[in-house]
Amino acid sequence: MTNLQAMDPRLSRFDPLERVFFYDDFDxxxxxxxxxxxxxxxxxDSMLPEYSDMRPPMLSNLTMWDTGTAGSMxxxxxxxxxxxxxxxxxxxxxxxQTFRKRGQIQLECYFxxxxxxxxxxxxLDDVRAFGVLFxxxxxxxxxxxxxxxxxxLNAVDDEMINRWQVKGQTRPFHDIGDSGETVSHFHLGPENxxxxxxxxxxxxxxxxxxxxxWHYLKVNVDLTERRFIGFQCNDLVYSGxxxxxxxxxxxxxxxxxxxTAFWVETNRDKRAFLYVDSVxxxxxx
Amino acid sequence: xxxxxxxTAIVERDVLWEGEFASEPYEAAWASxxxxxxxxxxALAITTGDGGLETGTARVQLSADGIHWVDxxxxxxxxxxxxxxxxxxxxHFGGWLRITGNVPSPAEIRVLVSLALKE
Numbered sequence: 001m002t003n004l005q006a007m008d009p010r011l012s013r014f015d016p017l018e019r020v021f022f023y024d025d026f027d028x029x030x031x032x033x034x035x036x037x038x039x040x041x042x043x044x045d046s047m048l049p050e051y052s053d054m055r056p057p058m059l060s061n062l063t064m065w066d067t068g069t070a071g072s073m074x075x076x077x078x079x080x081x082x083x084x085x086x087x088x089x090x091x092x093x094x095x096x097q098t099f100r101k102r103g104q105i106q107l108e109c110y111f112x113x114x115x116x117x118x119x120x121x122x123x124l125d126d127v128r129a130f131g132v133l134f135x136x137x138x139x140x141x142x143x144x145x146x147x148x149x150x151x152x153l154n155a156v157d158d159e160m161i162n163r164w165q166v167k168g169q170t171r172p173f174h175d176i177g178d179s180g181e182t183v184s185h186f187h188l189g190p191e192n193x194x195x196x197x198x199x200x201x202x203x204x205x206x207x208x209x210x211x212x213x214w215h216y217l218k219v220n221v222d223l224t225e226r227r228f229i230g231f232q233c234n235d236l237v238y239s240g241x242x243x244x245x246x247x248x249x250x251x252x253x254x255x256x257x258x259x260t261a262f263w264v265e266t267n268r269d270k271r272a273f274l275y276v277d278s279v280x281x282x283x284x285x
Numbered sequence: 286x287x288x289x290x291x292x293t294a295i296v297e298r299d300v301l302w303e304g305e306f307a308s309e310p311y312e313a314a315w316a317s318x319x320x321x322x323x324x325x326x327x328a329l330a331i332t333t334g335d336g337g338l339e340t341g342t343a344r345v346q347l348s349a350d351g352i353h354w355v356d357x358x359x360x361x362x363x364x365x366x367x368x369x370x371x372x373x374x375x376x377h378f379g380g381w382l383r384i385t386g387n388v389p390s391p392a393e394i395r396v397l398v399s400l401a402l403k404e
Contacts (some may be wrong), residue, residue: 029290029292030292035295044298044299044326045299052298052299053298053300055309056294056295056296056311058294058311058312058313059292059312059314059315060312060314061312061314061315061380063312063314063349063350063351063380064350065349065350065352065353076315077315080312082309082310084309116351116352117350117352118352
């Protein structure tokens with residue numbers, strides 16, 4: 001245990017790199033996690049439709065209709081993403097930062113996910129997927145914008161999948177509006193996901209929709225070499241070949257971008273929820 | 286001095302309401318006061334019996350679980366023209382908030398609904 005972790009017991013459940021860049025305990029508020037929205041010009045109608053409704057995050061105390069309030073993993077409140085009750089609906093929340101040095105970065109969080117408890121049944125396959133992504137661009141003299149995506153595909157229709165996936169390609173860019181200054185691309189569609197070369201992982205769903213068990217997730221990325229190094233979820237550790245990521249030419253006004261986003265997708269006409277408490281980004285800064 | 290935490294959620298954006306509607310549920314157990322703002326991005330109003338314009342009304346609802354809803358008692362008229370804003374204040378609401386109501390045919394309204402919360 002490092003001195004830093006010894007000084008603050010809340011950090012003892014994390015394994016941060018040498019400097020903590022942000023540590024978000026949602027008892028303190030929303031901490032910069034905002035709704036993701038697509039680019040637009042003049043009117044919201046110019047937005048790519050997939051980005052039009054990615055739902056505002058909220059602070060939840062995990063109150064259930066049958067057992068009342070559970071609270072978050074530590075304290076009262078967690079960050080909650082909630083889809084609409086419409087199959088394929090996504091909720092996405094993003095924290096927008098920049099970096100000052102290209103080095104390794106590491107995201108750690110504790111999460112849990114559930115469908116809305118609107119039916120008295122198992123509901124195991126009602127959440128389609130959840131995930132985390134980075135949206136990054138080099139700093140001085142940038143060559144690339146690049147976007148490591150990692151998602152847990154829980155179920156598709158009536159089939160349980162329970163596998164981790166990464167994405168190597170986004171959709172084509174579209175011009176937005178008429179000025180020639182704005183473009184957009186949608187990168188969270190169902191296409192171009194590849195299974196990670198690791199076993200299926202059944203997470204701790206715990207029998208009914210009102211019981212939440214928190215899970216650990218760690219994602220490692222190297223900004224210097226633009227490599228998606230690996231990840232860990234509970235006792236599953238992936239440290240094989242570098243994982244695929246989306247790579248596109250650098251864009252005009254994104255230098256040093258370090259965005260982190262979580263999302264959840266529903267598999268039914270029922271709301272799907274992702275809860276996060278807490279999130280720690282560390283790095284070689 | 287600690288400042289009071291606050292947060293504004295855009296609970297509906299560029300959504301068309303015609304007939305029965307309900308905004309998405311929003312969890313706000315941490316907050317003690319709230320304002321719903323409804324802004325019309327576009328509105329097609331109908332003429333009332335006394336010659337005025339209307340696009341319907343919205344009622345504030347509360348929920349203990351985000352699933353089962355009950356009227357709180359507050360009602361607001363919806364805006365009748367582009368960029369008009371109407372609002373209502375709510376206090377002591379427990380866990381979840383939404384607004385629901387009816388836009389009488391053939392009226393319709395495209396809305397941006399903000400929920401401004403404060404500790």
